Amino acid sequence: xxxxxxxxxxxxxxxxxxxxxxxxxxxxxxxxxxxxxxxxxxxxxxxxxxxxxxxxxxxxxxxxxxxxxxxxxxxxxxxxxxxxxxxxxxxxxxxxxxxxxxxxxxxxxxxxxxxxxxxxxxxxxxxxxxxxxxxxxxxxxxxxxxxxxxxxxxxxxxxxxxxxxxxxxxxxxxxxxxxxxxxxxxxxxxxxxxxxxxxxxxxxxxxxxxxxxxxxxxxxxxxxxxxxxxxxxxxxxxxxxxxxxxxxxxxxxxxxxxxxxxxxxxxxxxxxxxxxxxxxxxxxxxxxxxxxxxxxxxxxxxxxxxx
Amino acid sequence: xxxxxxxxxxxxxxxxxxxxxxxxxxxxxxxxxxxxxxxxxxxxxxxxxxxxxxxxxxxxxxxxxxxxxxxxxxxxxxxxxxxxxxxxxxxxxxxxxxxxxxxxxxxxxxxxxxxxxxxxxxxxxxxxxxxxxxxxxxxxxxxxxxxxxxxxxxxxxxxxxxxxxxxxxxxxxxxxxxxxxxxxxxxxxxxxxxxxxxxxxxxxxxxxxxxxxxxxxxxxxxxxxxxxxxxxxxxxxxxxxxxxxxxxxxxxxxxxxxxxxxxxxxxxxxxxxxxxxxxxxxxxxxxxxxxx
Numbered sequence: 074x075x076x077x078x079x080x081x082x083x084x085x086x087x088x089x090x091x092x093x094x095x096x097x098x099x100x101x102x103x104x105x106x107x108x109x110x111x112x113x114x115x116x117x118x119x120x121x122x123x124x125x126x127x128x129x130x131x132x133x134x135x136x137x138x139x140x141x142x143x144x145x146x147x148x149x150x151x152x153x154x155x156x157x158x159x160x161x162x163x164x165x166x167x168x169x170x171x172x173x174x175x176x177x178x179x180x181x182x183x184x185x186x187x188x189x190x191x192x193x194x195x196x197x198x199x200x201x202x203x204x205x206x207x208x209x210x211x212x213x214x215x216x217x218x219x220x221x222x223x224x225x226x227x228x229x230x231x232x233x234x235x236x237x238x239x240x241x242x243x244x245x246x247x248x249x250x251x252x253x254x255x256x257x258x259x260x261x262x263x264x265x266x267x268x269x270x271x272x273x274x275x276x277x278x279x280x281x282x283x284x285x286x287x288x289x290x291x292x293x294x295x296x297x298x299x300x301x302x303x304x305x306x307x308x309x310x311x312x313x314x315x316x317x318x319x320x321x322x323x324x325x326x327x328x329x330x331x332x333x334x335x336x337x338x339x340x341x342x343x344x345x346x347x348x349x350x351x352x353x354x355x356x357x358x359x360x361x362x363x364x365x366x367x368x369x370x371x372x373x374x375x376x377x378x379x380x
Numbered sequence: 381x382x383x384x385x386x387x388x389x390x391x392x393x394x395x396x397x398x399x400x401x402x403x404x405x406x407x408x409x410x411x412x413x414x415x416x417x418x419x420x421x422x423x424x425x426x427x428x429x430x431x432x433x434x435x436x437x438x439x440x441x442x443x444x445x446x447x448x449x450x451x452x453x454x455x456x457x458x459x460x461x462x463x464x465x466x467x468x469x470x471x472x473x474x475x476x477x478x479x480x481x482x483x484x485x486x487x488x489x490x491x492x493x494x495x496x497x498x499x500x501x502x503x504x505x506x507x508x509x510x511x512x513x514x515x516x517x518x519x520x521x522x523x524x525x526x527x528x529x530x531x532x533x534x535x536x537x538x539x540x541x542x543x544x545x546x547x548x549x550x551x552x553x554x555x556x557x558x559x560x561x562x563x564x565x566x567x568x569x570x571x572x573x574x575x576x577x578x579x580x581x582x583x584x585x586x587x588x589x590x591x592x593x594x595x596x597x598x599x600x601x602x603x604x605x606x607x608x609x610x611x612x613x614x615x616x617x618x619x620x621x622x623x624x625x626x627x628x629x630x631x632x633x634x635x636x637x638x639x640x641x642x643x644x645x646x647x648x649x650x651x652x653x654x655x656x657x658x659x660x661x662x663x664x665x666x667x668x669x670x671x672x
Contacts, residue, residue: 112473119470120487123549127490129513130502144511188397201391207399214406216598216658220606220627221647224634225409225416248401278390307495310608314635325497329613332501342505349498360493364486367493371553 127353134158134347141342154343158351161331161344167351169320170327177242177312177323178305182298184247189297193256194282198268211257214250223314230315237318245315246305252297255373259293260286296370299363303356328352410651417644424638435645445646447621448629451536455625456604458540459547464596466544467551468589472581474552475559485556488549496546496609503542504529504614514538532622535615539623542610547603551596558592559585591665598661602654626650 133141134157135150161167195201196208226245227236235241263286271281287294309325316322322330331348360367417435419428439445470488474481491499506513507528515525526534562585570580606627611617617624617632624632626646634643 109478112478116473116478116481116484120484123491123545124487126499126502126506126545129506133505142511145516146511146513188401191394192398195391195394199387199391199394201388203392203395207395210402210407214402216602216654217406217410218602218606218627218650218654219406220608221630221650221654222406222409222413224630224640224643224647225412226405229404229409229412244401245405248398248405250402250406253398278394303493307497309495309497310612325495325609328495328501329497332613345501346505349501352498353494356493356495357490360486360490364489368485368489368553371550372557 127357130346130353131350134161134343134350136343138341138343141346157343158347161348162351164341164344165327165331165348166320167324167327167331167348170322170324171352171355173239173321174306174324177239177246178302178308180243181246181305182301184243185249185252185301186294186298188248189252189256190260190282190287190294192253193260194278194286196253196257197260198263198265198286199278211250211253215254220310223311226311227314235315237316237321239321241315242312242321242323245311246308249301252301255293255297256290258373259290263289292366292369293373295366296373299359299367300370303359303367306356324352413644413647413651416640417648419641419644421640422638423640428640431641435641438642439645439649444621444629448624448626448646451621451623452605452625452627454536455540455543455607455623456601458536459543459604459607460597460600462540462544463547463551463600464593466548467596468555468593470548470552471555471559475556485549485553489553490549491546492550494546497613499546500542500610500613503538503545507538507614529615530619532619535619535623539607539610539614542614543604543607546610547600551600554592554596555589558589562588594661594665598657601657605650605654 132148132150135153135155136147136157137152137154140147140151192207192211196204196211230236230241230245233241235244267285267289268278268281271285276285306323307325308323309329312323313326313329316326319327319330328348332345416428418430418432420431420434421428474484509515509525509527509530512528514528518525528534528538566584567580570584575583605625607625608627608631611623611625611628615623617628627650630643630646630650633639633646
């Protein structure tokens with residue numbers, strides 16, 4: 074045990090002695106130490122179990138087809154076959170699928186930042202007669218399951234001749250009640266005096282929104298953009314419904330197509346695992362770098378419910 | 381007067397970029413689907429035939445619907461309860477006196493950011509009946525292997541496991557925030573009064589975090605009603621309809637059987653369930669929940 078740890082232990086046992094009166098000091102710190110050790114062990118085991126499917130995916134993707142069908146399975150591949158990854162990547166146009174996913178997700182993020190903040194700004198810092206009905210509408214929208222209206226949305230998109238197009242993929246997802254909520258929450262924290270000051274200087278609402286207010290709620294934008302990006306990159310059901318052209322598949326639909334073909338031949342599990350791995354990889358990398366911001370979304374969406 | 385009208389106009393202009401798509405892909409379809417549920421149509425015929433309540437009476441007199449309703453309820457309870465209870469348990473485990481839990485938190489949260497389709501494929505391999513990991517683990521504790529996705533009693537359990545695995549870390553982070561916001565002086569006062577850990581948990585923690593619990597219950601229930609990706613990848617509603625939820629039935633009757641009227645009626649029922657749940661949760665939040 075090093076010095077700082079010893080100090081910590083000491084001050085902690087002093088603290089508990091002070092709280093619990095005359096009980097023996099060594100007994101308490103001993104049982105406390107055991108408690109902490111047990112908790113850590115449990116946490117380590119659960120964390121490993123939670124992350125294990127990812128490990129299993131990556132290593133299964135490195136095995137030969139013979140090895141993957143062994144029982145009991147090997148927990149580390151006997152020979153590492155990186156070429157499974159290359160084979161999978163070349164077996165279907167995954168580069169195209171990933172481009173589609175990223176392009177569509179980024180476009181949606183940009184549009185949602187614009188229309189979401191304009192709507193949220195109007196609902197919080199502008200006066201107009203329809204303000205309350207609009208707010209109520211957004212609140213109700215949050216409780217309606219969007220998947221339930223996919224059928225009529227599909228028919229509307231068909232009438233607009235937007236099926237099977239990037240435009241359809243982007244426009245049909247270009248508004249999110251969640252994003253409006255999140256931004257509304259952020260704008261409510263900003264003092265209305267700023268708007269009034271801006272107006273006295275002769276600035277339009279448009280300028281006030283983009284040059285004065287927006288910089289103040291940067292962190293909400295970051296959360297909103299990350300969550301929207303993750304949702305849209307992962308999106309499967311709706312994009313799959315409205316596109317039949319294989320060139321327009323997002324990455325989830327592409328992977329699922331590859332899985333069905335691989336499953337039909339019943340041969341290519343290592344390649345399927347490899348393909349799943351590189352589909353998931355961009356998101357896990359994003360998560361590693363933006364962990365704090367992504368988990369912050371929890372704080373903010375919990376706030377969403379209170380209003 | 382003119383100025384006021386101008387100001388109104390400007391505000392409406394600000395709402396339009398969001399309002400138009402919101403009407404087109406959200407509230408418009410909502411009204412449209414109610415209308416469609418009173419008709420019979422197959423995407424092809426030029427006319428939609430008005431049939432009144434026929435789609436509803438058909439559904440309510442057929443066993444398929446009740447089977448799907450049962451699966452929906454089972455799936456709802458079997459995912460929402462473990463995600464909430466498990467998330468709270470993990471948060472409690474992590475909250476007290478432990479240092480450097482950041483890595484654990486990240487590992488438990490990470491499934492939430494990954495695409496459901498990809499992780500469902502990975503789990504399909506884990507649930508492979510002959511050489512899969514799931515049966516190996518069952519073997520370690522002395523349980524004989526099961527057919528998982530090919531077995532009508534186990535398929536739903538497998539889909540639930542994936543769903544819980546994906547969201548439990550997410551709910552844990554919600555509870556970590558809620559636990560951090562608990563008033564420490566209240567906890568210490570209770571300790572001085574001689575309250576044990578369990579008393580403090582029941583008397584202070586649980587009531588004070590009830591807004592989080594209520595919020596999670598409603599959001600997770602709405603999510604469970606919309607679960608599609610994992611069912612589509614792992615079981616496609618089978619075997620023998622054992623994983624066909626109302627939403628999956630809706631999808632199949634709309635886009636596989638082209639039965640627009642029946643599909644719309646199912647969708648309306650799903651929406652009504654959501655509205656009902658939201659109403660109940662709103663009332664509960666007024667009466668039971670303690671907002672600090």
